Amino acid sequence: MSEPARSDTGVTAPKGFLASGIHCGIRRDRADLALLVSRHEASAAAVFTRNEVLAAPVVLSRAALEASGGRAQAILVNAGNANACTGEQGDRAARRSAEALAGLLDLPPDRVLVASTGVIGQQLPVERLIDGLPRAVAALSVEGGADAAEAILTTDTHRKESVRRVEAPGGSYTIGGMVKGSGMIHPDLATTLAFVTTDAVLPAVVLSAILRRAADRSFNRLTVDGDTSTNDMIGLLANGAAGVAASADGFERALTELLVELARAVARDGEGATRLITVQVTGAAGEPEALAVARTIAGSLLVKTAVHGADANWGRIAAAAGRAGVALRPAAMTVKMNGLTVLSPGFLSDYSEAEASRRLGLDEVVLEVDLGAGDGEATTWTCDLTRGYIDINANYRT
Amino acid sequence: MSEPARSDTGVTAPKGFLASGIHCGIRRDRADLALLVSRHEASAAAVFTRNEVLAAPVVLSRAALEASGGRAQAILVNAGNANACTGEQGDRAARRSAEALAGLLDLPPDRVLVASTGVIGQQLPVERLIDGLPRAVAALSVEGGADAAEAILTTDTHRKESVRRVEAPGGSYTIGGMVKGSGMIHPDLATTLAFVTTDAVLPAVVLSAILRRAADRSFNRLTVDGDTSTNDMIGLLANGAAGVAASADGFERALTELLVELARAVARDGEGATRLITVQVTGAAGEPEALAVARTIAGSLLVKTAVHGADANWGRIAAAAGRAGVALRPAAMTVKMNGLTVLSPGFLSDYSEAEASRRLGLDEVVLEVDLGAGDGEATTWTCDLTRGYIDINANYRT
Numbered sequence: 001m002s003e004p005a006r007s008d009t010g011v012t013a014p015k016g017f018l019a020s021g022i023h024c025g026i027r028r029d030r031a032d033l034a035l036l037v038s039r040h041e042a043s044a045a046a047v048f049t050r051n052e053v054l055a056a057p058v059v060l061s062r063a064a065l066e067a068s069g070g071r072a073q074a075i076l077v078n079a080g081n082a083n084a085c086t087g088e089q090g091d092r093a094a095r096r097s098a099e100a101l102a103g104l105l106d107l108p109p110d111r112v113l114v115a116s117t118g119v120i121g122q123q124l125p126v127e128r129l130i131d132g133l134p135r136a137v138a139a140l141s142v143e144g145g146a147d148a149a150e151a152i153l154t155t156d157t158h159r160k161e162s163v164r165r166v167e168a169p170g171g172s173y174t175i176g177g178m179v180k181g182s183g184m185i186h187p188d189l190a191t192t193l194a195f196v197t198t199d200a201v202l203p204a205v206v207l208s209a210i211l212r213r214a215a216d217r218s219f220n221r222l223t224v225d226g227d228t229s230t231n232d233m234i235g236l237l238a239n240g241a242a243g244v245a246a247s248a249d250g251f252e253r254a255l256t257e258l259l260v261e262l263a264r265a266v267a268r269d270g271e272g273a274t275r276l277i278t279v280q281v282t283g284a285a286g287e288p289e290a291l292a293v294a295r296t297i298a299g300s301l302l303v304k305t306a307v308h309g310a311d312a313n314w315g316r317i318a319a320a321a322g323r324a325g326v327a328l329r330p331a332a333m334t335v336k337m338n339g340l341t342v343l344s345p346g347f348l349s350d351y352s353e354a355e356a357s358r359r360l361g362l363d364e365v366v367l368e369v370d371l372g373a374g375d376g377e378a379t380t381w382t383c384d385l386t387r388g389y390i391d392i393n394a395n396y397r398t
Numbered sequence: 399m400s401e402p403a404r405s406d407t408g409v410t411a412p413k414g415f416l417a418s419g420i421h422c423g424i425r426r427d428r429a430d431l432a433l434l435v436s437r438h439e440a441s442a443a444a445v446f447t448r449n450e451v452l453a454a455p456v457v458l459s460r461a462a463l464e465a466s467g468g469r470a471q472a473i474l475v476n477a478g479n480a481n482a483c484t485g486e487q488g489d490r491a492a493r494r495s496a497e498a499l500a501g502l503l504d505l506p507p508d509r510v511l512v513a514s515t516g517v518i519g520q521q522l523p524v525e526r527l528i529d530g531l532p533r534a535v536a537a538l539s540v541e542g543g544a545d546a547a548e549a550i551l552t553t554d555t556h557r558k559e560s561v562r563r564v565e566a567p568g569g570s571y572t573i574g575g576m577v578k579g580s581g582m583i584h585p586d587l588a589t590t591l592a593f594v595t596t597d598a599v600l601p602a603v604v605l606s607a608i609l610r611r612a613a614d615r616s617f618n619r620l621t622v623d624g625d626t627s628t629n630d631m632i633g634l635l636a637n638g639a640a641g642v643a644a645s646a647d648g649f650e651r652a653l654t655e656l657l658v659e660l661a662r663a664v665a666r667d668g669e670g671a672t673r674l675i676t677v678q679v680t681g682a683a684g685e686p687e688a689l690a691v692a693r694t695i696a697g698s699l700l701v702k703t704a705v706h707g708a709d710a711n712w713g714r715i716a717a718a719a720g721r722a723g724v725a726l727r728p729a730a731m732t733v734k735m736n737g738l739t740v741l742s743p744g745f746l747s748d749y750s751e752a753e754a755s756r757r758l759g760l761d762e763v764v765l766e767v768d769l770g771a772g773d774g775e776a777t778t779w780t781c782d783l784t785r786g787y788i789d790i791n792a793n794y795r796t
Contacts, residue, residue, distance in 0.1 A: 050721075051717060051720040051721050052719075052720040052721070052722075052724070052725065052726040052728070053716050053717055053719065053720030053726065053728040054720075054728075082713070084713065084716075084717070085713055085716050085728060085741075085745050086745055087729060087744055087745035087746075090745075119711075119713065120711075120713025120714065120716065120717060121711075121712060121713035121716070121741070121745070121747060230713075230716075230717050230720060301699075301787075301791070302791055305787070305788055305791035305792045306791065306792070308788065308792045309791070309792030309793045311792065311793060313517075313518075313519075314519060315480070315482065315483055315517065315518025315519035315628075316518065318451050318482075318483050318518065318519070318628075319449060319451055319482070319518060319628050321450075321451065322449040322450040322451030322452075322628060323448075323449050323450070324450075326450070327450065328450040328451065330450070330451040330452075330483060331485060343483075343519070346485055347483050347484055347485035347488075347519070348485075349519060385788060386788055386792075387785045387788050387789070389699075389703070389788075390703055390706065390783060390784055390785050390787075390788060391785070393699070393700055393703035393704065393707070394703045394704070394706045394707030394709065394784075395707045395709060
């Protein structure tokens with residue numbers, strides 16, 4: 001089969017992947033079913049939410065990866081219904097949808113991964129989903145990557161895709177990804193739904209550890225609102241279609257870059273967000289201490305509202321650092337806001353509030369916090385907290 | 399000295415306590431200096447924030463209690479400036495204000511406790527505070543309890559006081575309290591500023607442990623926004639003026655009740671809040687597990703916004719429970735909202751959304767969550783999250 005022109009945006013940018021996004025009727029008037037298929041069986045890995053309440057598709061996909069020994073060929077995603085807290089009926093619905101797709105594609109059912117996102121606690125209208133599958137399969141194309149990226153969104157305001165091309169000794173290969181945000185997002189429990197494809201040759205046995213480390217340096221450093229979904233999953237398919245063997249190191253580096261780009265896109269488009277906030281902590285005793293402080297600052301509602309108000313209230317940053325569970329010498333701290341030093345060691349703060357406010361009004365705000373204690377550093381991402389978040393979440397189901 | 403008629407509201411309800419609240423000019427046009435004095439030296443105890451960034455008054459008051467062996471006679475509180483992250487100049491300001499008051503009252507400086515609340519990172523205008531002290535001392539009265547309760551407020555919309563009268567074998571005694579909220583509030587690190595007086599006879603040696611346990615069952619189960627102040631303190635003075643010895647158990651029970659009432663008042667008046675939310679978790683493996691789940695639910699922005707929108711989105715409660723770090727059988731959970739069962743074991747939910755929405759629209763919302771696993775139970779308090787919180791905190795300093 002001749003290879004058609006490549007999409008240059010998302011999951012169909014790597015060779016041998018097709019995708020589609022259609023409306024099957026789970027949501028009223030918005031695409032709600034995404035399909036991602038590799039032309040050939042691929043090595044596969046995934047990280048899942050660590051929430052104790054697991055959605056049916058999470059349980060099923062984890063079992064499928066175990067049964068197949070890390071092989072998969074298709075990923076089926078629906079938006080508009082999380083299929084979580086839906087009991088045995090929900091388990092059956094997830095299984096039936098995977099089996100129906102496997103039937104259409106002539107695959108063993110355990111080569112299909114499923115994911116869902118949307119309202120928790122309502123039964124998935126699985127007949128509508130299954131009825132939509134033939135159309136989704138018929139629509140599969142290289143150009144369909146963008147449609148798939150659109151169909152997985154919930155409160156996101158736009159689709160989020162990313163691509164990396166990597167030069168390796170044997171030639172070049174490509175990594176493509178798509179992700180949806182944009183609430184119920186918090187570190188350390190995988191986060192949100194993200195799907196990554198690559199045409200590099202990579203054995204399944206290394207894929208899982210690479211994905212876990214890359215997720216730890218990207219999505220696990222992202223918080224929107226401190227809540228963690230029942231459905232989170234990052235799925236990765238490596239189909240080898242480029243015929244180029246990737247070095248584990250090179251692939252991990254490129255994958256991490258791609259996931260960081262997607263994670264930042266999620267933060268920037270967090271529910272109600274007007275600004276991307278990057279929190280860079282340096283000078284901690286070690287990386288774990290830096291990460292704890294960075295996460296606590298990124299999670300602070302008071303920091304997030306102050307940035308929203310373009311108020312250089314660095315005292316809130318210091319107070320958040322102080323409750324991170326890390327020993328701290330407050331008088332050794334330095335805080336910069338988009339490059340402007342607002343706190344120097346010894347609690348010296350001498351800056352123009354007008355200039356600070358101007359810098360906090362930019363689209364992206366970088367908060368640099370140096371603890372003056374060692375060499376540990378870590379970066380996290382979040383967004384400002386606005387009336388928009390309240391409006392979205394006070395009326396999510398209505 | 400004859401005992402004047404008792405105030406029946408707050409810290410001057412117990413015998414032998416006087417208070418005042420005046421404007422000394424730290425804030426523009428609002429009372430900002432509160433004074434609480436016992437006619438005789440009292441047994442004293444306090445719990446302080448566990449934030450690593452400690453405000454100067456916290457450091458000073460802790461040292462004073464150590465130096466005096468748990469004795470104190472006066473508490474001086476200012477609002478409008480936290481005197482936190484203010485370095486040695488801030489330490490000096492706290493010390494000078496305590497010494498100035500001690501001079502006026504003819505007390506050893508270590509019999510004065512000081513507390514501050516307000517903006518972090520600005521130097522306390524200590525001359526204005528010291529200049530105001532003679533007026534504050536002159537204004538001391540039994541009726542001044544309400545003025546003191548007013549002068550310690552920040553973003554609170556009204557003052558918060560409480561009184562308990564306790565019948566003991568030797569007669570009756572009284573406990574009175576005042577508190578300020580209403581943001582930067584989160585469990586386990588003492589929380590906010592609260593001051594409690596009693597005329598019971600209680601040795602200092604038992605006071606500290608009693609206060610710690612009572613705080614653990616009240617303020618440490620309260621969250622408004624997950625942020626913890628650099629200035630939190632609960633101070634307790636027991637002056638023995640009633641001449642009645644309190645049993646440790648009876649006093650602890652009454653003190654806990656009083657602190658719970660004050661904690662609930664803080665939640666109800668949380669920044670921007672329109673509703674008090676009580677989260678009651680039962681059926682956990684033990685109390686620590688119940689508390690972890692209750693705190694996580696109370697801290698969830700998605701739960702708090704759903705209550706604000708009167709949306710019976712119980713899936714968010716289940717999802718929050720699932721990330722509490724506690725082993726959980728989701729299918730065993732029951733969730734009630736103001737008495738209406740919205741989730742039964744096996745993920746059966748069959749209720750009227752209209753009725754649920756009506757119940758969530760009440761001033762107080764009780765979320766009952768049974769985990770179906772054991773006998774552990776715990777209660778926490780919080781409030782809904784609204785546009786008002788954003789508006790207050792995006793522009794706090796301006």
